[in-house]
Amino acid sequence: xxxxxxxxxxxxxxxxxxxxxxxxxxxxxxxxxxxxxxxxxxxxxxxxxxxxxxxxxxxxxxxxxxxxxxxxxxxxxxxxxxxxxxxxxxxxxxxxxxxxxxxxxxxxxxxxxxxxxxxxxxxxxxxxxxxxxxxxxxxxxxxxxxxxxxxxxxxxxxxxxxxxxxxxxxxxxxxxxxxxxxxxxxxxxxxxxxxxxxxxxxxxxxxxxxxxxxxxxxxxxxxxxxxxxxxxxxxxxxxxxxxxxxxxxxxxxxxxxxxxxxxxxxxxxxxxxxxxxxxxxxxxxxxxxxxxxxxxxxxxxx
Amino acid sequence: xxxxxxxxxxxxxxxxxxxxxxxxxxxxxxxxxxxxxxxxxxxxxxxxxxxxxxxxxxxxxxxxxxxxxxxxxxxxxxxxxxxxxxxxxxxxxxxxxxxxxxxxxxxxxxxxxxxxxxxxxxxxxxxxxxxxxxxxxxxxxxxxxxxxxxxxxxxxxxxxxxxxxxxxxxxxxxxxxxxxxxxxxxxxxxxxxxxxxxxxxxxxxxxxxxxxxxxxxxxxxxxxxxxxxxxxxxxxxxxxxxxxxxxxxxxxxxxxxxxxxxxxxxxxxxxxxxxxxxxxxxxxxxxxxxxxxxxxxxxxxx
Numbered sequence: 001x002x003x004x005x006x007x008x009x010x011x012x013x014x015x016x017x018x019x020x021x022x023x024x025x026x027x028x029x030x031x032x033x034x035x036x037x038x039x040x041x042x043x044x045x046x047x048x049x050x051x052x053x054x055x056x057x058x059x060x061x062x063x064x065x066x067x068x069x070x071x072x073x074x075x076x077x078x079x080x081x082x083x084x085x086x087x088x089x090x091x092x093x094x095x096x097x098x099x100x101x102x103x104x105x106x107x108x109x110x111x112x113x114x115x116x117x118x119x120x121x122x123x124x125x126x127x128x129x130x131x132x133x134x135x136x137x138x139x140x141x142x143x144x145x146x147x148x149x150x151x152x153x154x155x156x157x158x159x160x161x162x163x164x165x166x167x168x169x170x171x172x173x174x175x176x177x178x179x180x181x182x183x184x185x186x187x188x189x190x191x192x193x194x195x196x197x198x199x200x201x202x203x204x205x206x207x208x209x210x211x212x213x214x215x216x217x218x219x220x221x222x223x224x225x226x227x228x229x230x231x232x233x234x235x236x237x238x239x240x241x242x243x244x245x246x247x248x249x250x251x252x253x254x255x256x257x258x259x260x261x262x263x264x265x266x267x268x269x270x271x272x273x274x275x276x277x278x279x280x281x282x283x284x285x286x287x288x289x290x291x292x293x294x295x296x297x298x299x300x301x302x
Numbered sequence: 303x304x305x306x307x308x309x310x311x312x313x314x315x316x317x318x319x320x321x322x323x324x325x326x327x328x329x330x331x332x333x334x335x336x337x338x339x340x341x342x343x344x345x346x347x348x349x350x351x352x353x354x355x356x357x358x359x360x361x362x363x364x365x366x367x368x369x370x371x372x373x374x375x376x377x378x379x380x381x382x383x384x385x386x387x388x389x390x391x392x393x394x395x396x397x398x399x400x401x402x403x404x405x406x407x408x409x410x411x412x413x414x415x416x417x418x419x420x421x422x423x424x425x426x427x428x429x430x431x432x433x434x435x436x437x438x439x440x441x442x443x444x445x446x447x448x449x450x451x452x453x454x455x456x457x458x459x460x461x462x463x464x465x466x467x468x469x470x471x472x473x474x475x476x477x478x479x480x481x482x483x484x485x486x487x488x489x490x491x492x493x494x495x496x497x498x499x500x501x502x503x504x505x506x507x508x509x510x511x512x513x514x515x516x517x518x519x520x521x522x523x524x525x526x527x528x529x530x531x532x533x534x535x536x537x538x539x540x541x542x543x544x545x546x547x548x549x550x551x552x553x554x555x556x557x558x559x560x561x562x563x564x565x566x567x568x569x570x571x572x573x574x575x576x577x578x579x580x581x582x583x584x585x586x587x588x589x590x591x592x593x594x595x596x597x598x599x600x601x602x603x604x
Contacts, residue, residue, distance in 0.1 A: 021339060022446060027377040027493055030444045031340040037323060038333040042435055044388040044422045075329040086346040086388075086433050120346045126428045131388050133344055133435040142332045144324060191329055 002095060002123060009099065013106055019081045019115065029117035031082060036137040041072040044086075047127035051169070058097050060169040062104025065130035068194065070112060070173035071247045075192040077143040077182050078136035080112055080175060085119040086131035093128065101130065112175050140182060143190035148208035148252035150279035152188055155258060155271045158248040160197055161225025161239035164300075168245035177249060177270055186257030196244035196299030202283060204252060211280035214295055217288040218274045222246075241285075244299040252277055304397060304425060311401065315408055321383045322417045331419035333384060338439040343374040346388075349429035353471070360399050362471040364406025367432035370496070372414060372475035373549045377494035379445040379484050380438035382414055382477060387421040388433035395430065403432065414477050442484060445492035450510035450554035452581035454490055457560060457573045459551040462499055463527025463542035466602075470547035479551060479572055488559030498546035498601030504585060506554060513582035516597055519590040520576045524548075543587075546601040554579055 022030035045065045047053055056064075066083060073080040085105055089098050098121075109116050114134065157174050174192070181187060189208055191200050197219070205212050216237055225239035232239075251271075253261065261267055275286075283295040324332035347367045349355055358366075368385060375382040387407055391400050400423075411418050416436065459476050476494070483489060491510055493502050499521070507514050518539055527541035534541075553573075555563065563569055577588075585597040 022444065027343060027374040027447070029342045030378070031342060040331045040333060040384065040386060040419060040435075040437065041329060042386040042388055042420060042422055042433070044390055044424055044431070044433060046390050046424055046426045046428075046431075048428075049424060049426050072329040076332070082342065084342060084344040084435060086344055088346055088348050088431060117342060118344060120344055120433075122346055122348055122351060124348045124351050124429070126348075126350075127426070129346070129348075129390060129431055131344075131346060131422075131433045133342075133386060135342065135437075142324065145329070 005095070029082070029084070031117070036139050037142065039073055039076045039078040039136045039138065039142065040133070041069050042131065042133040043068045043072070044129065044131045046129055053128060056169050058100035059104035061128070061130060062101035063108045064169055065132045066105040066108050066134070067171060067173045068247070069132040069134040070108070070114070070175055071192040071194070073134055073136035074174045074178035075143065075190050075249060076136065076138065077140060077178050077187065077190065078138035079179055080114045080134050080136040082115045082117045083109060083132055083134045084117060086129070087119065087121045088129035089121070089123045090128055091123050091125055105132070112173070138182065143187050143251070145189055145191055145204050146207040148189040148204050148210050148277050150210055150277055151255060152252040152277045153255050153258040153273050154201070154212060154214070154275040154277060155251040155253055155261070156220065156248055156274050157270055158246070159220035159222035160193065160246045160248060161222045161236060161243050162228035163224065163243055163245040165224045165227060167224060171247045173247060174249045180266060181261065184257055184261060186254035187251055188254065189252035191250050193246040193248050193250055194244060196242050197246070197250070198241050198295055198297045199244070199299040200250055202297045204250065205281070205283055208252070209281060210277045211282040211284070212275055212277050213284045213286055214275040215286045218272060220272045242298050242300070307397070322419055331384070331386070333419070338441050339444065341375055341378045341380040341438045341440065341444065342435070343371050344433065344435040345370045345374070346431065346433045348431055355430060358471050360402035361406035363430070363432060364403035365410045366471055367434045368407040368410050369473060369475045370549070371434045371436040372410070372416070372477055373494040373496070375436055375438035376476045376480035377445065377492050377551060378438065378440065379442060379480050379489065379492065380440035381481055382416045382436050382438040384417045384419045385411060385434055385436045386419060388431070389421065389423045390431035391423070391425045392430055393425050393427055407434070440484065445489050445553070447491055447493055447506050448509040450491035450506050450512050450579050452512055452579055453557060454554040454579045455557050455560040455575050456503070456514060456516070456577040456579060457553040457555055457563070458522065458576050459572055460548070461522035461524035462495065462548045462550060463524045463538060463545050464530035465526065465545050465547040467526045467529055469526060473549045475549060476551045482568060483563070486559055486563060488556035489553055490556065491554035493552050495548040495550050495552055496546060498544045499548070499552070500543050500597055500599045501546070501601045502552055504599045506552065507583070507585055510554070511583060512579045513584040513586070514577055514579050515586045515588055516577040517588045520574060522574045544600050544602070
């Protein structure tokens with residue numbers, strides 16, 4: 001039987017993890033609850049919405065399903081610990097393809113020392129669905145969307161735009177960066193860029209009740225955004241502002257602390273200051289020529 | 303926007319919970335990790351496999367999605383604490399229907415004091431998918447599938463069979479019974495009956511490396527199994543053995559402890575002894591006339 005064989009096979013793929021008392025194969029997993037705070041996040045990836053079976057490999061689909069949840073854990077400043085995965089496989093999908101999807105998740109899980117402790121496997125006559133739920137732990141109170149303060153600098157990791165050309169399938173969730181940043185006191189808010197720089201930034205502003213000035217000239221525009229600009233005829237900056245699925249960290253940080261981060265050799269080149277928050281509740285885009293306009297808020301429409 | 307409005311609306315439905323530091327609305331929820339052990343379980347319900355949009359109400363679908371995971375938590379002997387829900391809504395589904403699905407989950411969550419702390423809402427052009435992931439905590443080492451011992455009595459809660467006639471949509475997950483049983487030392491193994499009495503019992507035997515003698519005359523056959531038997535022309539007992547989706551607890555218990563449970567007024571009528579485990583590794587069905595045969599292992603094929 002497909003489901004049974006699949007679970008037998010994936011159970012054989014698991015490594016040990018200090019938080020896991022009992023993993024796959026029972027009604028539920030058993031975990032050690034440490035004294036720290038935990039974070040819990042979940043995502044559901046759908047064929048035709050978040051990936052196409054034709055253009056993404058099975059490994060990439062499985063990888064992305066877990067990666068988007070790891071990115072959320074990183075955006076809280078937490079360390080991911082355990083995950084459960086859900087699969088709805090089309091009945092036409094081969095067993096080897098199901099294995100490859102799981103392998104994609106598992107390889108990423110190993111990379112970040114995350115234990116896969118359970119899941120639910122089903123087959124049906126419709127599209128492929130992969131769900132992931134990840135637990136993490138942290139020793140601070142969490143980088144919330146609501147904590148940005150006037151005067152905070154806006155920092156972003158990596159570079160932005162053109163994710164559809166490939167990065168949306170093979171991005172590295174910023175867990176290592178989050179772990180390196182966790183000891184810094186003065187990170188007031190954070191999120192990961194999934195919808196788009198402008199949408200996710202607007203959500204920080206809304207929840208924090210602050211305004212922001214985003215400096216266009218400082219935004220790290222990805223090479224893929226330039227490639228995409230050649231295809232669309234739009235400026236590469238627009239792709240950095242609106243494409244989404246960059247899965248980079250967006251942080252609101254106390255200026256002195258941001259200065260220390262930017263000077264820290266271990267973090268060299270990983271963070272770019274791209275603006276500052278203020279008490280205005282206005283969202284402003286400052287163009288390279290110094291002119292300012294209301295920040296347009298939009299993203300990729302699935 | 304459907305997704306945004308839906309999340310805004312559902313955020314307004316949430317109550318406070320002592321384990322929840324931060325609920326819906328950020329990248330992840332923040333939870334208090336207590337010193338106890340935790341359990342983690344997940345399920346994915348698919349239109350046309352686990353429910354039909356035509357015959358189940360939206361509330362029933364949302365309720366079942368959470369109930370199956372609560373049942374798994376009960377089957378570990380744990381108390382459910384928090385849940386996250388995932389939705390893939392067909393684009394043709396009305397906003398009010400999406401709300402009704404969530405209401406079904408939320409009402410059950412409130413009944414069992416479970417906090418819904420996050421989720422992922424998507425729309426697509428295919429069937430309805432509802433996923434749930436539930437965390438629970440327990441103060442013992444967990445009722446595992448692998449712990450049954452020769453000599454243990456086999457107990458079952460409630461009655462079995464004919465679940466398709468309605469119970470599979472409105473069953474009460476046995477969380478309260480599990481909480482009442484948790485203080486008893488001597489529950490060696492447990493599961494909930496999802497696939498079928500025979501399949502789930504066989505899994506306990508396989509993992510525990512024990513045999514079992516199931517006494518047909520003792521099995522509590524549900525009224526629905528008799529109704530179903532009238533429809534199918536098969537004996538009602540067959541429906542109790544093979545229908546599945548009863549979501550009753552199946553327990554392997556030390557005989558003296560089982561005796562105390564069955565004598566306990568608070569538990570009166572909630573548990574029935576239906577057989578015993580032995581060291582034979584054989585699975586046997588003892589018919590009412592005393593004859594024995596190998597236990598047929600099968601369940602409802604989705």
